[in-house]
Amino acid sequence: MAPSPTVSTDVLIVGAGPTGLYGAYYAGFRGLSATVVDVLPQAGGQVLALYPEKEIRDVAAIPAIRGRDFVAALVAQAAPFHPAYLLGRQAVTLGYQDGEPVVTLDDGTRVHARAVVLTAGIGVPTPRPLGCGEEWLGTGLSYFVLDPRAHAGQDVVIVGGGDSALDWADALEPIARSVNLVHRRGAFRGHAATLERVRAGRTRIHTDTQVVTLAGDLAAGRLAAVTLRSKSGAESVVAADHVIAALGFISELGPLRDWGLRLRARSVAVDRSMRTNLPRVYAAGDLTDYDGKVRLMSVGFGEAAIALNHVAVDLDPDLALFPGHSTDGA
């Protein structure tokens, strides 16, 4: 087996939302190299995942900006300092070597950092469970379609009413033996054009209906059928080699919960310097909590600046806490 890749950086930033991206800029401004890790495949955190098209109106000097453009501007602001992005990867464990943090990612990468700044916001998006048949996860049940070709010739049941469910029905319909799309409600949330295509195709749509049981040869990992129950209570059985549950995501603190951080409910307690209780580990943004906390991006940006200025001094005590003005170098 190839040895796990190792990355060295001055500051590891965990979470590529607005606070983390501004932290990456600020690390550079203070002469520190930064590496940003995020479980999502793109930078932008909640803004890109939840409201990319919404207008943001509460950030100083920007009267109104679309979420998508706002994230692009934050990435551009940090770009001159060349932060390294490790996207689609999750920070899993924290250890120390010679007093400095070592964070392991879920792909085995070990990141040696002189300091860690946690900007993980509301945490890790986790697929919402189907509510039945969990024992089929990994064989007859999954939460994603990684490669549509894996379902060629299969009887597939897709559960959900949003864009993912519709996109996957649309993608699998030409290659699967059959596609049944099951949605608990009467109306679909996804893109109207995709819904039209799915309706026009050979996908069988079951609205006001839930999946109640998955049945087959569990030991052999061969799913055979699922039972559907409609709002009226009527049950029907459809053939199924695979169930894809596309029921959205719930965010949870995830592995950070086991790092030994002092927590306040689902948040990380910090002091006025944005230090956590762990050495060389700081936090900023929606993730943090203290008396009087206000969860806004404006506050997150301020906390990122506080954290990174303290990181700079902690790593090099000859530096001043006050960074000077960004206009000085112009």
Next chain:
Amino acid sequence: MSYVIGAECIDVLDRACVDVCPVDCIYVGDRKSYINPTECIDCGACEVECPTTAIVPERAARKQDALNSHLTDSRAFFELPLPGRSEPLGNPGGARHAGEIGVDTPLVAARPRP
């Protein structure tokens, strides 16, 4: 800050909001759903999904008496024991942990059925 579900939800109980809440803080009663104001992160994902436009931001709700009563009522749903229960629901940290509650506040239960 939080979002609040108003009277338009009563006897509709569509649950589209429940499906999109990223922190799973919308709890289903008997005839209405309730947003937990402590667990809500104010993202607004639910507001646009509601087929009866029952969901509004707290600051907007404060300005209208009818909605303001549901704002107070949403707190009561979690902070006071519901009818037939001895303990308040509190902040269960996710509706999927709590399951469907199946009970409404006295304010909602008193509404005549259609």
